[in-house]
Amino acid sequence: MFSGLGAIALNTFRETVRDRILYAFVLFAFLFTLAGIILGSLSIGQNERILQDMGLAVISMIGGIIAIFLGTNLVYKEIDRRTIYLILTKPIARWQFVLGKYLGLSFCIFVVTGLMGIFLVGLLAVFGAEVKALVLVAQAIGLIYLELLFVIAVATFFSTFATPLMSVLFTLAIWLIGHMSQALLELSKLSQANTSDAACIPSCTKLGQVMYWIVPDLAKLTQVRYELISLRPVDCEILFYLITYILAYIIFLLLLSTLVTEQREFS
Protein backbone atom coordinates (compact mmCIF):
# COMPACT_ATOMS: atom_id res chain seq x y z
CA MET A 1 0.00 0.00 0.00
CA PHE A 2 2.76 2.44 0.90
CA SER A 3 5.01 1.36 -1.92
CA GLY A 4 2.56 2.87 -4.42
CA LEU A 5 2.19 6.06 -2.40
CA GLY A 6 5.96 6.38 -2.01
CA ALA A 7 6.53 5.69 -5.70
CA ILE A 8 4.19 8.50 -6.74
CA ALA A 9 5.69 10.90 -4.21
CA LEU A 10 9.25 10.08 -5.32
CA ASN A 11 8.31 10.44 -8.98
CA THR A 12 6.72 13.83 -8.34
CA PHE A 13 9.75 14.96 -6.37
CA ARG A 14 12.05 13.81 -9.16
CA GLU A 15 9.99 15.59 -11.76
CA THR A 16 10.23 18.88 -9.91
CA VAL A 17 13.93 18.71 -9.11
CA ARG A 18 14.74 17.73 -12.68
CA ASP A 19 12.91 20.83 -13.89
CA ARG A 20 15.24 23.75 -14.57
CA ILE A 21 12.62 26.31 -13.61
CA LEU A 22 13.14 25.40 -9.95
CA TYR A 23 16.78 26.43 -10.10
CA ALA A 24 15.88 29.71 -11.73
CA PHE A 25 13.67 30.52 -8.74
CA VAL A 26 16.31 29.50 -6.20
CA LEU A 27 18.97 31.55 -7.96
CA PHE A 28 16.58 34.48 -7.86
CA ALA A 29 16.24 34.02 -4.10
CA PHE A 30 19.99 34.09 -3.56
CA LEU A 31 20.35 37.22 -5.66
CA PHE A 32 17.62 38.92 -3.65
CA THR A 33 19.25 38.00 -0.36
CA LEU A 34 22.57 39.28 -1.68
CA ALA A 35 20.86 42.56 -2.48
CA GLY A 36 19.65 42.53 1.13
CA ILE A 37 23.22 42.23 2.39
CA ILE A 38 24.36 45.13 0.26
CA LEU A 39 21.44 47.27 1.38
CA GLY A 40 22.12 46.25 4.96
CA SER A 41 25.77 47.19 4.81
CA LEU A 42 24.85 50.63 3.48
CA SER A 43 22.66 51.50 6.46
CA ILE A 44 24.23 51.82 9.86
CA GLY A 45 23.86 49.38 12.70
CA GLN A 46 20.68 47.78 11.42
CA ASN A 47 22.23 45.20 9.02
CA GLU A 48 21.01 42.21 10.90
CA ARG A 49 17.38 43.21 11.06
CA ILE A 50 17.21 44.26 7.41
CA LEU A 51 18.88 41.06 6.33
CA GLN A 52 16.52 38.98 8.46
CA ASP A 53 13.33 40.67 7.30
CA MET A 54 14.40 40.71 3.70
CA GLY A 55 15.52 37.07 3.85
CA LEU A 56 12.23 35.88 5.33
CA ALA A 57 10.26 37.88 2.80
CA VAL A 58 12.26 36.33 -0.02
CA ILE A 59 11.76 32.81 1.36
CA SER A 60 8.04 33.23 1.64
CA MET A 61 7.77 34.87 -1.76
CA ILE A 62 9.91 32.37 -3.67
CA GLY A 63 8.32 29.47 -1.77
CA GLY A 64 4.87 30.84 -2.57
CA ILE A 65 5.63 31.26 -6.27
CA ILE A 66 6.97 27.70 -6.55
CA ALA A 67 4.06 26.29 -4.53
CA ILE A 68 1.46 28.00 -6.70
CA PHE A 69 3.25 27.40 -9.98
CA LEU A 70 3.95 23.71 -9.43
CA GLY A 71 0.86 23.03 -7.31
CA THR A 72 -1.65 24.25 -9.86
CA ASN A 73 -0.01 21.99 -12.45
CA LEU A 74 0.27 19.00 -10.14
CA VAL A 75 -2.70 16.85 -11.19
CA TYR A 76 -3.62 18.90 -14.25
CA LYS A 77 -0.35 18.11 -16.01
CA GLU A 78 -0.85 14.38 -15.50
CA ILE A 79 -4.26 14.62 -17.15
CA ASP A 80 -3.17 17.03 -19.87
CA ARG A 81 -0.09 15.00 -20.82
CA ARG A 82 -2.05 11.76 -20.49
CA THR A 83 0.54 10.21 -18.19
CA ILE A 84 -2.34 9.58 -15.80
CA TYR A 85 -3.61 6.68 -17.96
CA LEU A 86 -0.57 4.65 -17.07
CA ILE A 87 -0.81 5.48 -13.37
CA LEU A 88 -4.51 5.15 -12.54
CA THR A 89 -4.70 1.82 -14.37
CA LYS A 90 -2.33 0.35 -11.81
CA PRO A 91 -3.68 -1.14 -8.58
CA ILE A 92 -3.49 1.99 -6.44
CA ALA A 93 -6.33 3.92 -4.86
CA ARG A 94 -7.08 7.45 -6.00
CA TRP A 95 -6.28 8.84 -2.54
CA GLN A 96 -2.79 7.34 -2.83
CA PHE A 97 -2.34 9.14 -6.12
CA VAL A 98 -3.50 12.50 -4.74
CA LEU A 99 -1.58 12.19 -1.47
CA GLY A 100 1.53 10.95 -3.28
CA LYS A 101 1.52 13.93 -5.62
CA TYR A 102 0.98 16.30 -2.68
CA LEU A 103 3.75 14.78 -0.58
CA GLY A 104 6.21 14.77 -3.48
CA LEU A 105 5.74 18.49 -4.13
CA SER A 106 5.67 19.31 -0.41
CA PHE A 107 8.99 17.56 0.03
CA CYS A 108 10.48 19.46 -2.89
CA ILE A 109 9.38 22.75 -1.35
CA PHE A 110 10.65 21.56 2.02
CA VAL A 111 14.10 21.15 0.49
CA VAL A 112 13.94 24.54 -1.22
CA THR A 113 12.72 26.48 1.83
CA GLY A 114 15.11 24.47 3.98
CA LEU A 115 18.11 25.40 1.85
CA MET A 116 17.11 29.04 1.68
CA GLY A 117 16.48 28.98 5.43
CA ILE A 118 19.85 27.46 6.25
CA PHE A 119 21.50 30.03 4.02
CA LEU A 120 19.71 32.87 5.82
CA VAL A 121 20.36 31.57 9.33
CA GLY A 122 24.02 31.01 8.37
CA LEU A 123 24.34 34.57 7.11
CA LEU A 124 22.74 35.97 10.28
CA ALA A 125 25.20 33.93 12.34
CA VAL A 126 28.09 35.35 10.36
CA PHE A 127 26.73 38.82 11.02
CA GLY A 128 26.86 38.00 14.73
CA ALA A 129 23.27 37.16 15.64
CA GLU A 130 22.72 35.33 18.93
CA VAL A 131 21.75 31.67 19.02
CA LYS A 132 18.48 32.55 20.72
CA ALA A 133 17.56 34.88 17.87
CA LEU A 134 18.56 32.26 15.30
CA VAL A 135 16.19 29.73 16.86
CA LEU A 136 13.32 32.19 16.62
CA VAL A 137 14.12 32.95 12.98
CA ALA A 138 14.21 29.21 12.28
CA GLN A 139 10.76 28.91 13.88
CA ALA A 140 9.50 31.71 11.66
CA ILE A 141 10.81 29.82 8.62
CA GLY A 142 8.94 26.77 9.87
CA LEU A 143 5.72 28.78 9.97
CA ILE A 144 6.33 30.00 6.44
CA TYR A 145 6.60 26.36 5.37
CA LEU A 146 3.39 25.54 7.23
CA GLU A 147 1.60 28.22 5.27
CA LEU A 148 3.12 26.93 2.03
CA LEU A 149 1.80 23.44 2.84
CA PHE A 150 -1.67 24.95 2.95
CA VAL A 151 -1.13 26.83 -0.32
CA ILE A 152 0.06 23.61 -2.02
CA ALA A 153 -3.07 21.80 -0.80
CA VAL A 154 -5.34 24.54 -2.19
CA ALA A 155 -3.49 24.49 -5.52
CA THR A 156 -3.61 20.68 -5.64
CA PHE A 157 -7.35 20.73 -5.10
CA PHE A 158 -7.97 23.16 -7.94
CA SER A 159 -5.57 21.31 -10.23
CA THR A 160 -7.81 18.23 -10.12
CA PHE A 161 -10.45 19.97 -12.22
CA ALA A 162 -9.37 23.44 -13.39
CA THR A 163 -6.79 24.73 -15.82
CA PRO A 164 -3.58 26.13 -14.28
CA LEU A 165 -4.53 29.73 -15.03
CA MET A 166 -7.90 29.37 -13.29
CA SER A 167 -6.25 27.50 -10.43
CA VAL A 168 -3.67 30.24 -9.94
CA LEU A 169 -6.44 32.83 -9.68
CA PHE A 170 -8.52 30.69 -7.30
CA THR A 171 -5.54 29.85 -5.13
CA LEU A 172 -4.42 33.47 -4.90
CA ALA A 173 -7.97 34.49 -4.01
CA ILE A 174 -8.16 31.95 -1.19
CA TRP A 175 -4.74 32.95 0.07
CA LEU A 176 -5.73 36.60 0.09
CA ILE A 177 -9.07 35.93 1.80
CA GLY A 178 -7.22 33.82 4.38
CA HIS A 179 -5.11 36.81 5.28
CA MET A 180 -8.06 39.15 5.45
CA SER A 181 -10.65 36.86 7.01
CA GLN A 182 -10.61 38.77 10.29
CA ALA A 183 -11.26 41.95 8.39
CA LEU A 184 -14.06 40.24 6.46
CA LEU A 185 -15.76 39.20 9.67
CA GLU A 186 -15.49 42.67 11.08
CA LEU A 187 -16.86 44.12 7.88
CA SER A 188 -19.84 41.79 8.04
CA LYS A 189 -20.47 42.74 11.67
CA LEU A 190 -20.24 46.37 10.74
CA SER A 191 -22.79 45.99 7.98
CA GLN A 192 -25.02 44.05 10.32
CA ALA A 193 -24.96 46.97 12.74
CA ASN A 194 -26.50 49.40 10.32
CA THR A 195 -28.90 47.30 8.30
CA SER A 196 -30.78 50.35 7.16
CA ASP A 197 -28.30 50.64 4.28
CA ALA A 198 -28.56 49.06 0.86
CA ALA A 199 -30.25 45.83 -0.14
CA CYS A 200 -27.00 44.09 -0.99
CA ILE A 201 -25.77 44.28 2.57
CA PRO A 202 -27.37 41.07 3.93
CA SER A 203 -25.86 38.96 1.18
CA CYS A 204 -22.48 40.62 1.71
CA THR A 205 -22.76 39.84 5.38
CA LYS A 206 -23.52 36.20 4.63
CA LEU A 207 -20.67 35.93 2.16
CA GLY A 208 -18.25 37.47 4.62
CA GLN A 209 -19.28 35.05 7.33
CA VAL A 210 -19.18 32.03 5.04
CA MET A 211 -15.71 32.98 3.85
CA TYR A 212 -14.59 33.43 7.43
CA TRP A 213 -15.71 29.94 8.33
CA ILE A 214 -14.45 28.21 5.19
CA VAL A 215 -11.05 29.78 4.76
CA PRO A 216 -8.49 29.43 7.56
CA ASP A 217 -7.37 32.55 9.35
CA LEU A 218 -3.88 32.91 7.92
CA ALA A 219 -3.47 36.29 9.60
CA LYS A 220 -2.86 34.36 12.83
CA LEU A 221 0.22 32.86 11.21
CA THR A 222 1.45 36.30 10.25
CA GLN A 223 0.90 37.64 13.77
CA VAL A 224 2.87 34.83 15.36
CA ARG A 225 5.59 35.21 12.77
CA TYR A 226 5.78 38.91 13.57
CA GLU A 227 6.28 38.07 17.25
CA LEU A 228 9.07 35.66 16.35
CA ILE A 229 10.95 38.03 14.07
CA SER A 230 10.67 40.76 16.68
CA LEU A 231 12.63 38.23 18.74
CA ARG A 232 9.83 37.59 21.23
CA PRO A 233 9.47 33.86 21.95
CA VAL A 234 6.06 32.26 21.36
CA ASP A 235 4.40 29.59 23.48
CA CYS A 236 4.79 26.03 22.27
CA GLU A 237 1.05 25.60 22.73
CA ILE A 238 0.29 28.35 20.26
CA LEU A 239 2.64 26.83 17.68
CA PHE A 240 1.09 23.41 18.23
CA TYR A 241 -2.38 24.87 17.83
CA LEU A 242 -1.43 26.57 14.58
CA ILE A 243 0.05 23.36 13.19
CA THR A 244 -3.06 21.28 13.96
CA TYR A 245 -5.31 24.05 12.69
CA ILE A 246 -3.58 24.21 9.29
CA LEU A 247 -3.12 20.43 9.06
CA ALA A 248 -6.87 19.94 9.51
CA TYR A 249 -7.47 22.20 6.52
CA ILE A 250 -4.87 20.35 4.47
CA ILE A 251 -6.46 16.98 5.20
CA PHE A 252 -9.86 18.36 4.29
CA LEU A 253 -8.56 19.73 0.99
CA LEU A 254 -6.84 16.44 0.11
CA LEU A 255 -10.05 14.55 0.86
CA LEU A 256 -11.91 16.86 -1.49
CA SER A 257 -9.24 16.36 -4.15
CA THR A 258 -9.58 12.58 -3.79
CA LEU A 259 -13.33 12.84 -4.12
CA VAL A 260 -13.02 14.84 -7.34
CA THR A 261 -10.44 12.40 -8.73
CA GLU A 262 -12.68 9.46 -7.91
CA GLN A 263 -15.71 11.04 -9.54
CA ARG A 264 -14.19 12.43 -12.68
CA GLU A 265 -13.57 10.66 -15.97
CA PHE A 266 -10.29 10.53 -17.82
CA SER A 267 -11.01 10.72 -21.51
Added chain:
Amino acid sequence: MTNYVIETSDLIKDHTSPFLRKKFRALDRVTIRVPEGQTYGLLGLNGAGKTTFLKLLLGLLKVTDGQVSVFGHEPGSPKALARIGFLPESPYFYSHLTAQEFLDLVGKLFGMNGKTRKAKSLELLAMVSMAEHAKRPLRKYSKGMLQRLGLAQSLMNDPDILFWDEPTSGLDPIGRRDVRQIILKLKSQGKTIFFNSHLLPDVNEVCDHVGILHRGRLIGEKAITDSAGTGRYQDLEKYFLETIAQADQSRSANS
Protein backbone atom coordinates in the same frame (compact mmCIF):
# COMPACT_ATOMS: atom_id res chain seq x y z
CA MET B 1 -18.75 -23.82 -17.29
CA THR B 2 -16.74 -21.29 -19.22
CA ASN B 3 -14.75 -18.82 -17.24
CA TYR B 4 -15.28 -15.34 -18.65
CA VAL B 5 -12.55 -12.83 -18.00
CA ILE B 6 -14.39 -9.90 -19.55
CA GLU B 7 -18.14 -9.70 -19.42
CA THR B 8 -20.25 -6.81 -20.57
CA SER B 9 -23.96 -6.79 -21.20
CA ASP B 10 -25.88 -4.02 -22.90
CA LEU B 11 -23.10 -1.63 -22.10
CA ILE B 12 -23.96 1.97 -22.92
CA LYS B 13 -21.69 4.97 -22.81
CA ASP B 14 -22.78 8.52 -23.48
CA HIS B 15 -20.14 11.20 -23.75
CA THR B 16 -21.59 14.41 -22.44
CA SER B 17 -19.98 17.68 -23.19
CA PRO B 18 -20.54 20.12 -20.32
CA PHE B 19 -20.67 23.17 -22.56
CA LEU B 20 -22.95 21.99 -25.34
CA ARG B 21 -25.15 19.91 -23.02
CA LYS B 22 -25.23 17.45 -25.86
CA LYS B 23 -25.06 13.70 -25.52
CA PHE B 24 -23.12 11.51 -27.84
CA ARG B 25 -23.72 7.77 -27.61
CA ALA B 26 -20.24 6.28 -28.11
CA LEU B 27 -21.32 2.75 -27.17
CA ASP B 28 -24.80 1.34 -27.66
CA ARG B 29 -25.80 -1.90 -25.92
CA VAL B 30 -22.52 -3.69 -26.39
CA THR B 31 -22.42 -7.27 -25.12
CA ILE B 32 -19.05 -8.98 -25.26
CA ARG B 33 -17.81 -12.04 -23.39
CA VAL B 34 -14.20 -13.09 -23.53
CA PRO B 35 -13.34 -16.51 -22.08
CA GLU B 36 -10.04 -17.18 -20.37
CA GLY B 37 -7.15 -17.81 -22.75
CA GLN B 38 -8.80 -16.24 -25.78
CA THR B 39 -7.18 -13.70 -28.05
CA TYR B 40 -9.91 -11.28 -28.99
CA GLY B 41 -9.52 -8.59 -31.61
CA LEU B 42 -11.96 -5.70 -31.53
CA LEU B 43 -12.08 -4.20 -34.99
CA GLY B 44 -13.58 -0.97 -36.12
CA LEU B 45 -13.02 2.19 -38.09
CA ASN B 46 -11.66 5.31 -36.44
CA GLY B 47 -14.19 6.67 -33.98
CA ALA B 48 -16.11 3.40 -33.73
CA GLY B 49 -15.82 3.38 -29.93
CA LYS B 50 -12.98 0.90 -29.38
CA THR B 51 -10.95 3.10 -27.05
CA THR B 52 -14.08 4.09 -25.15
CA PHE B 53 -14.80 0.39 -24.57
CA LEU B 54 -11.31 -0.23 -23.13
CA LYS B 55 -11.51 2.82 -20.88
CA LEU B 56 -14.76 1.54 -19.43
CA LEU B 57 -13.13 -1.81 -18.67
CA LEU B 58 -10.35 0.05 -16.84
CA GLY B 59 -12.55 2.42 -14.87
CA LEU B 60 -11.11 5.51 -16.58
CA LEU B 61 -14.62 6.28 -17.82
CA LYS B 62 -17.88 5.73 -15.96
CA VAL B 63 -20.56 3.42 -17.32
CA THR B 64 -23.78 5.13 -18.40
CA ASP B 65 -25.83 1.96 -18.33
CA GLY B 66 -25.46 -1.81 -18.53
CA GLN B 67 -23.08 -4.21 -16.83
CA VAL B 68 -19.35 -4.69 -17.02
CA SER B 69 -16.95 -6.83 -15.04
CA VAL B 70 -13.34 -7.94 -15.33
CA PHE B 71 -12.47 -11.17 -13.49
CA GLY B 72 -15.82 -10.67 -11.81
CA HIS B 73 -14.61 -7.39 -10.29
CA GLU B 74 -15.82 -3.89 -10.82
CA PRO B 75 -13.79 -2.09 -13.50
CA GLY B 76 -11.02 0.05 -12.04
CA SER B 77 -10.94 -1.81 -8.74
CA PRO B 78 -7.38 -2.54 -7.54
CA LYS B 79 -8.14 -6.26 -7.54
CA ALA B 80 -8.94 -6.22 -11.24
CA LEU B 81 -6.13 -3.79 -12.11
CA ALA B 82 -3.53 -5.98 -10.43
CA ARG B 83 -4.11 -8.63 -13.09
CA ILE B 84 -4.34 -6.31 -16.10
CA GLY B 85 -1.61 -5.13 -18.44
CA PHE B 86 -2.76 -1.97 -20.22
CA LEU B 87 -1.25 -0.31 -23.25
CA PRO B 88 -3.00 2.98 -24.09
CA GLU B 89 -3.36 4.29 -27.62
CA SER B 90 -0.09 6.13 -28.49
CA PRO B 91 1.13 5.98 -24.88
CA TYR B 92 2.47 9.09 -23.17
CA PHE B 93 5.24 8.99 -20.58
CA TYR B 94 7.01 11.21 -18.09
CA SER B 95 9.68 12.99 -20.08
CA HIS B 96 11.92 13.34 -17.03
CA LEU B 97 12.44 9.60 -16.57
CA THR B 98 14.52 7.01 -18.37
CA ALA B 99 12.94 3.78 -19.64
CA GLN B 100 14.37 1.82 -16.76
CA GLU B 101 13.21 4.35 -14.18
CA PHE B 102 9.73 4.26 -15.64
CA LEU B 103 9.50 0.48 -15.53
CA ASP B 104 10.75 0.62 -11.95
CA LEU B 105 7.95 3.07 -11.10
CA VAL B 106 5.41 0.74 -12.71
CA GLY B 107 6.81 -2.20 -10.74
CA LYS B 108 6.44 -0.23 -7.50
CA LEU B 109 2.83 0.59 -8.33
CA PHE B 110 2.24 -3.14 -8.66
CA GLY B 111 3.90 -3.66 -5.27
CA MET B 112 6.86 -5.62 -6.65
CA ASN B 113 10.11 -5.77 -4.67
CA GLY B 114 13.32 -4.14 -5.83
CA LYS B 115 15.05 -7.26 -7.08
CA THR B 116 12.07 -8.47 -9.09
CA ARG B 117 11.56 -5.00 -10.54
CA LYS B 118 15.14 -4.80 -11.76
CA ALA B 119 15.16 -8.29 -13.27
CA LYS B 120 11.76 -7.88 -14.90
CA SER B 121 12.51 -4.48 -16.42
CA LEU B 122 15.77 -5.68 -17.96
CA GLU B 123 14.05 -8.76 -19.33
CA LEU B 124 11.21 -6.75 -20.86
CA LEU B 125 13.47 -4.06 -22.32
CA ALA B 126 15.45 -6.81 -24.04
CA MET B 127 12.23 -8.39 -25.28
CA VAL B 128 11.12 -5.20 -27.03
CA SER B 129 14.69 -4.55 -28.30
CA MET B 130 15.18 -1.46 -26.16
CA ALA B 131 17.98 -2.65 -23.88
CA GLU B 132 20.52 -0.23 -25.37
CA HIS B 133 18.20 2.74 -24.73
CA ALA B 134 17.34 1.78 -21.15
CA LYS B 135 19.16 4.74 -19.62
CA ARG B 136 18.11 7.46 -22.05
CA PRO B 137 15.53 10.06 -21.00
CA LEU B 138 12.13 9.37 -22.55
CA ARG B 139 11.85 12.84 -24.03
CA LYS B 140 14.44 11.74 -26.60
CA TYR B 141 12.42 8.70 -27.71
CA SER B 142 10.77 8.31 -31.10
CA LYS B 143 7.13 7.30 -31.42
CA GLY B 144 8.00 3.70 -32.19
CA MET B 145 10.33 3.51 -29.19
CA LEU B 146 7.58 4.84 -26.92
CA GLN B 147 5.22 2.23 -28.30
CA ARG B 148 7.75 -0.50 -27.49
CA LEU B 149 8.17 0.84 -23.97
CA GLY B 150 4.39 0.92 -23.67
CA LEU B 151 4.27 -2.77 -24.52
CA ALA B 152 7.03 -3.53 -22.02
CA GLN B 153 5.32 -1.68 -19.16
CA SER B 154 2.08 -3.54 -19.82
CA LEU B 155 3.86 -6.81 -19.06
CA MET B 156 5.61 -5.70 -15.86
CA ASN B 157 3.14 -7.42 -13.52
CA ASP B 158 3.01 -10.66 -15.53
CA PRO B 159 -0.70 -9.93 -16.13
CA ASP B 160 -3.42 -12.51 -16.74
CA ILE B 161 -5.08 -10.31 -19.32
CA LEU B 162 -3.74 -7.75 -21.73
CA PHE B 163 -5.69 -4.69 -22.78
CA TRP B 164 -3.88 -3.30 -25.77
CA ASP B 165 -5.17 -0.30 -27.68
CA GLU B 166 -3.73 -0.34 -31.21
CA PRO B 167 -0.54 -2.20 -30.21
CA THR B 168 1.04 -2.07 -33.66
CA SER B 169 0.39 1.59 -34.42
CA GLY B 170 3.52 3.62 -34.98
CA LEU B 171 5.70 0.55 -35.39
CA ASP B 172 7.90 -0.33 -38.35
CA PRO B 173 7.52 -3.74 -40.06
CA ILE B 174 10.01 -5.36 -37.71
CA GLY B 175 8.21 -3.88 -34.72
CA ARG B 176 4.91 -5.25 -35.98
CA ARG B 177 6.41 -8.68 -36.49
CA ASP B 178 7.82 -8.49 -32.94
CA VAL B 179 4.39 -7.65 -31.54
CA ARG B 180 2.84 -10.61 -33.35
CA GLN B 181 5.52 -12.87 -31.94
CA ILE B 182 4.99 -11.50 -28.43
CA ILE B 183 1.25 -12.12 -28.74
CA LEU B 184 1.83 -15.71 -29.89
CA LYS B 185 4.20 -16.29 -26.98
CA LEU B 186 1.70 -14.87 -24.47
CA LYS B 187 -1.02 -16.98 -26.03
CA SER B 188 1.06 -20.10 -25.52
CA GLN B 189 1.33 -19.12 -21.84
CA GLY B 190 -2.46 -19.15 -21.63
CA LYS B 191 -2.94 -15.41 -21.24
CA THR B 192 -6.12 -13.70 -22.31
CA ILE B 193 -5.47 -10.96 -24.82
CA PHE B 194 -7.91 -8.25 -25.79
CA PHE B 195 -6.84 -5.69 -28.31
CA ASN B 196 -8.22 -2.95 -30.50
CA SER B 197 -7.09 -2.54 -34.03
CA HIS B 198 -8.04 -1.40 -37.46
CA LEU B 199 -5.11 -3.22 -39.04
CA LEU B 200 -6.68 -6.40 -40.32
CA PRO B 201 -3.53 -8.36 -41.20
CA ASP B 202 -2.23 -8.10 -37.63
CA VAL B 203 -5.53 -9.23 -36.22
CA ASN B 204 -5.92 -11.99 -38.72
CA GLU B 205 -2.70 -13.71 -37.83
CA VAL B 206 -3.09 -13.92 -34.09
CA CYS B 207 -6.75 -13.73 -33.05
CA ASP B 208 -9.11 -16.54 -32.09
CA HIS B 209 -12.10 -14.31 -32.18
CA VAL B 210 -12.99 -10.94 -33.65
CA GLY B 211 -15.74 -8.47 -32.99
CA ILE B 212 -16.65 -5.56 -35.22
CA LEU B 213 -17.63 -2.31 -33.62
CA HIS B 214 -19.30 0.27 -35.82
CA ARG B 215 -20.78 3.57 -34.69
CA GLY B 216 -20.82 2.28 -31.13
CA ARG B 217 -22.57 -1.00 -31.91
CA LEU B 218 -21.21 -4.50 -32.04
CA ILE B 219 -22.40 -5.46 -35.51
CA GLY B 220 -20.62 -8.78 -35.86
CA GLU B 221 -18.61 -11.40 -34.04
CA LYS B 222 -16.76 -14.31 -35.55
CA ALA B 223 -14.46 -17.09 -34.47
CA ILE B 224 -11.30 -17.55 -36.52
CA THR B 225 -10.53 -21.18 -35.95
CA ASP B 226 -8.54 -22.06 -39.02
CA SER B 227 -5.30 -23.29 -37.51
CA ALA B 228 -3.41 -23.41 -40.81
CA GLY B 229 -3.59 -19.65 -41.03
CA THR B 230 -3.70 -19.70 -44.82
CA GLY B 231 -5.91 -17.39 -46.78
CA ARG B 232 -7.46 -15.95 -43.63
CA TYR B 233 -6.70 -12.37 -44.48
CA GLN B 234 -8.85 -12.30 -47.59
CA ASP B 235 -11.76 -13.71 -45.65
CA LEU B 236 -11.43 -11.33 -42.74
CA GLU B 237 -11.24 -8.28 -44.94
CA LYS B 238 -14.29 -9.40 -46.88
CA TYR B 239 -16.17 -10.16 -43.69
CA PHE B 240 -15.22 -6.81 -42.16
CA LEU B 241 -16.20 -4.69 -45.16
CA GLU B 242 -19.42 -6.58 -45.84
CA THR B 243 -20.59 -6.42 -42.26
CA ILE B 244 -20.03 -2.68 -42.15
CA ALA B 245 -21.72 -2.15 -45.50
CA GLN B 246 -24.73 -4.15 -44.32
CA ALA B 247 -24.98 -2.18 -41.11
CA ASP B 248 -24.83 1.12 -42.96
CA GLN B 249 -27.45 -0.09 -45.41
CA SER B 250 -29.99 -1.10 -42.78
CA ARG B 251 -29.24 2.15 -40.98
CA SER B 252 -30.11 4.28 -43.99
CA ALA B 253 -33.14 2.09 -44.70
CA ASN B 254 -34.44 2.77 -41.21
CA SER B 255 -34.01 6.50 -41.32
